[in-house]
Amino acid sequence: MFIVTAEEMYGIDRETMGSIGVDGKILMENAGREVSREIKKRITKKDVITVLVGGGNNGGDGFVVARTLHVEGYSVKVVQVVGDEKIKGDADYHKNLFLRCNGLIFYRDFISDEVKHIIKDSTVIVDAMVGIGVRGKLKDSILSIAQFVNESNKQVIAIDIPSGLPADEYHSEFYAVQADTTVVIGALKQSLFLQDTASYYGEWMMVSIGFPFEVIHQYTDKQWWNITDFQSSFPKRKENSHKGTHGRGLVIGGNHLMPGSVMMTTRAAVRSGAGLTTTGTSKSVISMMASSCNESMYIPIQEQEGYLSGASEIDYSVYDAVAIGMGIGRKKVTQKLIQETITAAKGILLVDADGLYHLKDQLNELKSRQKPTILTPHPGEMATLLDVTISEILQKPFSFSKEFAMEYGVYLVLKGKFTIITSPTGRQVVESGGNPGLAKGGSGDVLSGIILAMVMQDQPIFEAICNACYLHSASADNLVKEKHSVYDLTATDIIEGIPNVLRTLTSSE
Ligand SMILES: NC(=O)C1=CN([C@@H]2O[C@H](COP(=O)(O)OP(=O)(O)OC[C@H]3O[C@@H](n4cnc5c(N)ncnc54)[C@H](O)[C@@H]3O)[C@@H](O)[C@H]2O)[C@@H](O)CC1
Numbered sequence: 001m002f003i004v005t006a007e008e009m010y011g012i013d014r015e016t017m018g019s020i021g022v023d024g025k026i027l028m029e030n031a032g033r034e035v036s037r038e039i040k041k042r043i044t045k046k047d048v049i050t051v052l053v054g055g056g057n058n059g060g061d062g063f064v065v066a067r068t069l070h071v072e073g074y075s076v077k078v079v080q081v082v083g084d085e086k087i088k089g090d091a092d093y094h095k096n097l098f099l100r101c102n103g104l105i106f107y108r109d110f111i112s113d114e115v116k117h118i119i120k121d122s123t124v125i126v127d128a129m130v131g132i133g134v135r136g137k138l139k140d141s142i143l144s145i146a147q148f149v150n151e152s153n154k155q156v157i158a159i160d161i162p163s164g165l166p167a168d169e170y171h172s173e174f175y176a177v178q179a180d181t182t183v184v185i186g187a188l189k190q191s192l193f194l195q196d197t198a199s200y201y202g203e204w205m206m207v208s209i210g211f212p213f214e215v216i217h218q219y220t221d222k223q224w225w226n227i228t229d230f231q232s233s234f235p236k237r238k239e240n241s242h243k244g245t246h247g248r249g250l251v252i253g254g255n256h257l258m259p260g261s262v263m264m265t266t267r268a269a270v271r272s273g274a275g276l277t278t279t280g281t282s283k284s285v286i287s288m289m290a291s292s293c294n295e296s297m298y299i300p301i302q303e304q305e306g307y308l309s310g311a312s313e314i315d316y317s318v319y320d321a322v323a324i325g326m327g328i329g330r331k332k333v334t335q336k337l338i339q340e341t342i343t344a345a346k347g348i349l350l351v352d353a354d355g356l357y358h359l360k361d362q363l364n365e366l367k368s369r370q371k372p373t374i375l376t377p378h379p380g381e382m383a384t385l386l387d388v389t390i391s392e393i394l395q396k397p398f399s400f401s402k403e404f405a406m407e408y409g410v411y412l413v414l415k416g417k418f419t420i421i422t423s424p425t426g427r428q429v430v431e432s433g434g435n436p437g438l439a440k441g442g443s444g445d446v447l448s449g450i451i452l453a454m455v456m457q458d459q460p461i462f463e464a465i466c467n468a469c470y471l472h473s474a475s476a477d478n479l480v481k482e483k484h485s486v487y488d489l490t491a492t493d494i495i496e497g498i499p500n501v502l503r504t505l506t507s508s509e
């Protein structure tokens with residue numbers, strides 16, 4: 001499913017009406033019909049429904065919903081929250097159809113006792129006051145109605161986007177309707193995947209109203225990754241494959257005080273299908289790891305006082321992919337190791353955790369790498385890389401990611417509740433699975449191991465990274481559904497949950 005900004009949505013709308021020639025009235029009819037279909041799954045004929053209708057096309061969709069439900073025998077009223085002069089064009093056409101079907105409209109552009117009574121007497125509120133055309137904070141008249149709706153405790157179903165909520169990232173202050181359900185029209189809006197706006201949507205689903213796939217794709221390169229994408233792009237294993245087919249991966253990380261991270265990355269890579277996995281770390285970490293992770297091979301790396309300091313002994317040419325940085329610490333001696341690895345690693349290179357800290361002054365080096373580079377920061381690490389605050393990153397995660405990935409020619413995985421994966425060409429995918437059980441030390445290390453294994457399989461690298469993120473979240477979600485809680489779930493559990501996801505979501509022919 002595609003993700004759009006408001007501007008991109010308007011482009012798609014214009015193109016569909018202009019070049020293709022689909023009449024706006026038909027699009028509006030389609031939108032209202034599809035939204036009604038979703039609403040009907042959530043109501044009965046006993047419900048009393050009020051549709052709050054505003055002055056744009058979002059309101060027009062509201063009139064179609066009101067008419068569709070009314071002619072099918074549901075109890076529906078419309079409250080038009082703007083003056084008559086504001087209802088124009090296609091919306092006015094659909095308003096007249098509703099009136100001619102003997103639909104009932106109350107006109108109130110402020111919160112009066114009458115509107116309060118109508119809302120109080122309703123069981124379901126359909127919010128069609130403002131859609132993606134919202135500009136700034138809601139005006140007082142509509143604001144007061146939105147506030148009353150939020151206090152009313154009624155079931156609220158929003159059309160396209162909760163009224164007042166911005167569709168895009170980097171917005172100013174807002175007040176929005178809190179929906180229980182939002183029926184999103186045509187394409188997913190960016191604010192569905194931003195930390196401070198996502199929850200306003202409540203449960204959501206998307207309906208298609210006739211925008212051609214090619215037209216949508218022409219305007220956006222952003223996508224939400226779901227089970228269908230995972231299943232259709234996950235590589236199938238061939239009968240005649242051998243361990244070399246599935247990649248030789250090297251994990252470099254750890255220090256004498258932090259053996260766990262590199263251990264989890266290694267075990268996750270082994271569990272996710274890497275053909276051969278080698279761990280490069282300090283002697284003391286090897287002695288701790290070797291007995292519990294005997295599928296891996298080990299290379300001791302030069303160290304100074306327990307911290308990794310150089311990797312001249314590694315023959316990088318034998319590895320298809322290298323993951324570096326987990327548990328490596330921030331000591332200055334380690335910087336040289338990162339420097340050497342960036343230039344010496346001839347295959348795919350993934351840099352995570354403290355590796356990113358050391359990378360900060362060497363970002364330009366990445367531009368000359370011949371093979372793909374993957375960086376996997378969380379917002380704090382991303383903020384450090386860019387010298388901005390975490391809250392700035394969270395306000396504009398799509399833009400920051402895209403600029404960064406394109407500037408340095410890297411695949412960027414900005415981790416979080418909504419993980420954004422960006423390719424060097426600016427293509428973006430959001431992976432939104434997972435649960436709060438993942439917000440713990442070690443889960444990032446596990447993700448790095450899964451990515452390492454997946455990028456060595458027979459599939460395009462961007463899809464491989466998206467699938468790795470999906471697998472990581474799906475493992476956590478299955479475990480919380482079946483035998484764990486978000487409190488006790490550990491990074492090790494996530495590794496152990498991988499087989500179940502692979503077994504149930506993929507077939508091995
Ligand atoms: N061709 C069509 O008929 C389609 C219509 N669509 C619907 O149309 C919507 C976009 O329509 P529009 O571009 O007309 O815009 P909206 O209907 O989203 O918003 C415009 C209206 O909101 C008012 N408004 C803007 N900012 C406000 C504020 N801060 N306080 C109070 N009122 C404010 C404006 O005065 C105007 O009346 C989408 O969200 C969707 O619901 C889409 O479904 C796509 C297809």
Ligand SMILES: [K+]
Nearest residue numbers: 127130161163
């Ligand atoms: K709305």
